[in-house]
Amino acid sequence: MRKEIYVTRATLPPYEEYISEIRDIWDTHWLTNMGTKHNELEKQLCRRLDVPNISLFCNGHMALELVIQAFGLTGEVITTPYTFVSTTHAIVRNGLTPVFCDINPVDYTIDVTKIESLITEKTSAIIPVHVYGNVCDVDEIDRIAKKHNLKVIYDAAHAFGVEYMEKGIGNYGDASMFSFHATKVFNTIEGGAIAYKDESIGKKLYMLKNFGIKNEEEVIDVGANAKMNEFSATMGLCNLKHFDESIEKRKMIYEIYKSELDGILGISIPQPNANISKKNYSYYPILVNKAICGFDRDYLFEKLKENGIYARKYFYPLVTDYDCYRNRVNNNVTNANKIAENIITLPMHEYLTREDIIRICSVIKQ
Numbered sequence: 001m002r003k004e005i006y007v008t009r010a011t012l013p014p015y016e017e018y019i020s021e022i023r024d025i026w027d028t029h030w031l032t033n034m035g036t037k038h039n040e041l042e043k044q045l046c047r048r049l050d051v052p053n054i055s056l057f058c059n060g061h062m063a064l065e066l067v068i069q070a071f072g073l074t075g076e077v078i079t080t081p082y083t084f085v086s087t088t089h090a091i092v093r094n095g096l097t098p099v100f101c102d103i104n105p106v107d108y109t110i111d112v113t114k115i116e117s118l119i120t121e122k123t124s125a126i127i128p129v130h131v132y133g134n135v136c137d138v139d140e141i142d143r144i145a146k147k148h149n150l151k152v153i154y155d156a157a158h159a160f161g162v163e164y165m166e167k168g169i170g171n172y173g174d175a176s177m178f179s180f181h182a183t184k185v186f187n188t189i190e191g192g193a194i195a196y197k198d199e200s201i202g203k204k205l206y207m208l209k210n211f212g213i214k215n216e217e218e219v220i221d222v223g224a225n226a227k228m229n230e231f232s233a234t235m236g237l238c239n240l241k242h243f244d245e246s247i248e249k250r251k252m253i254y255e256i257y258k259s260e261l262d263g264i265l266g267i268s269i270p271q272p273n274a275n276i277s278k279k280n281y282s283y284y285p286i287l288v289n290k291a292i293c294g295f296d297r298d299y300l301f302e303k304l305k306e307n308g309i310y311a312r313k314y315f316y317p318l319v320t321d322y323d324c325y326r327n328r329v330n331n332n333v334t335n336a337n338k339i340a341e342n343i344i345t346l347p348m349h350e351y352l353t354r355e356d357i358i359r360i361c362s363v364i365k366q
């Protein structure tokens with residue numbers, strides 16, 4: 001029987017490891033509210049991500065919503081439309097106006113040459129995305145933010161484990177959000193985190209994820225409930241032990257794809273910033289150029305599907321084309337539109353075999 005190949009498959013640690021690690025939870029009956037596993041995971045993640053501080057959350061989206069609240073942003077926020085809808089939702093659900101800036105056609109991150117023209121007296125922050133683990137032009141974004149006194153919060157949901165100029169990616173900007181959703185390179189089933197510098201932001205985040213409660217008798221902020229529970233934290237501790245192996249496997253897969261697909265006319269991949277010192281091989285996006293190869297992205301998507309290969313049009317449609325945002329678009333996002341129309345992300349997870357990749361590539365070549 002033909003084996004179906006899906007775009008992703010959640011990473012799981014060996015069953016026995018998880019079972020033995022959750023034993024403690026039965027001893028203590030401590031299931032959530034910043035327990036031992038939670039605190040241990042925060043500590044280990046600071047080391048792993050090479051960042052000074054980490055605050056854990058029930059998912060990446062709530063982490064982003066609450067860090068925006070913690071910084072007290074106002075008015076307009078410059079962001080990218082080429083992302084998962086969560087980025088825009090987090091801005092809008094804070095009562096802020098997203099101002100969409102186009103992306104560059106090289107690595108699909110925010111086009112830094114277009115940011116300054118979008119800044120008004122209402123702008124309070126820039127929220128760029130390290131899309132596919134490709135690092136934004138963090139130096140130029142830093143320069144612009146300093147010049148105009150803006151906060152920078154990175155959506156680093158795709159960038160767990162990535163390093164830029166030999167430093168953890170979470171060190172850039174005022175804060176970075178990581179997602180630990182099941183489909184990401186590192187998962188806690190559902191989960192997320194904020195890496196941050198400023199201790200006072202850490203205190204705010206701690207309260208905001210627990211209803212704004214300061215102590216038994218004081219509630220000082222309109223918070224939410226966004227705490228990470230002990231079972232998720234345990235999954236994180238177990239997966240973290242195997243993270244280096246996961247990346248090694250992904251790297252092998254990435255290289256097989258690259259050698260199989262390099263030189264096929266009309267198929268190209270984004271070119272990440274050369275200063276990335278560690279990649280995470282989180283996705284394998286390819287751009288289909290119909291004018292050269294004679295067929296379009298949707299045709300390739302269907303052909304793969306007919307062959308039991310389930311790729312993903314990621315990101316399509318563009319955020320600015322969803323019903324809830326269609327009327328808000330204020331700028332020209334030509335590059336983002338063009339890439340969304342022609343992009344396809346191929347299956348990428350650590351359980352793929354060499355044979356799987358060869359099969360996928362042979363369908364593309366055909």
Ligand SMILES: *Cc1c(COP(=O)(O)O)cnc(C)c1O
Nearest residue numbers: 059060061084086157179180181
């Ligand atoms: C996954 C993802 C999120 C949301 O993270 P969750 O943990 O699923 O809430 C936000 N932004 C981007 C770019 C993502 O890929």
